[in-house]
Amino acid sequence: MATKRLKLTFPQELIKEPVIFTMAKKFDVMPNIRRAKVTESVGEVVLELEGAEKELEAGIAYLKERGVNVETVQGNGVS
Numbered sequence: 001m002a003t004k005r006l007k008l009t010f011p012q013e014l015i016k017e018p019v020i021f022t023m024a025k026k027f028d029v030m031p032n033i034r035r036a037k038v039t040e041s042v043g044e045v046v047l048e049l050e051g052a053e054k055e056l057e058a059g060i061a062y063l064k065e066r067g068v069n070v071e072t073v074q075g076n077g078v079s
Contacts, residue, residue, distance in 0.1 A: 002053045005034075006060070009069040010043035019066055020047065027051070027059035046073055 010019065015038060024031050029051035036045045049056055063070050 001050055002056055003048055003050045004056050004060070005073040006047050006049065007071045007073050008043075008045045008047055008063065009071075010045070011067055012041050014067060015040075015043045019063065019068060020045070023059045023062050027055045027062065029055050029059045 008020075020031050020033075023029070029049050032048040032050070034046045034048060036043070038044075049059060051059070060070055
């Protein structure tokens, strides 16, 4: 099992869609939301993803394809 810490920034049109849930189910990864901030125009989530390396990479690619900005976070991502 591998773990990745990510900062996800969702554009306005994806805020109400279950993108993280869908990615977790589709690629068999476990998300752990460490921090989240959602407004009417943008959503930001600091997330830990745990799973097989191949599935993590596929899940991250899926998020990017959907239009989510994905950045790697150092440390635990909580401030």
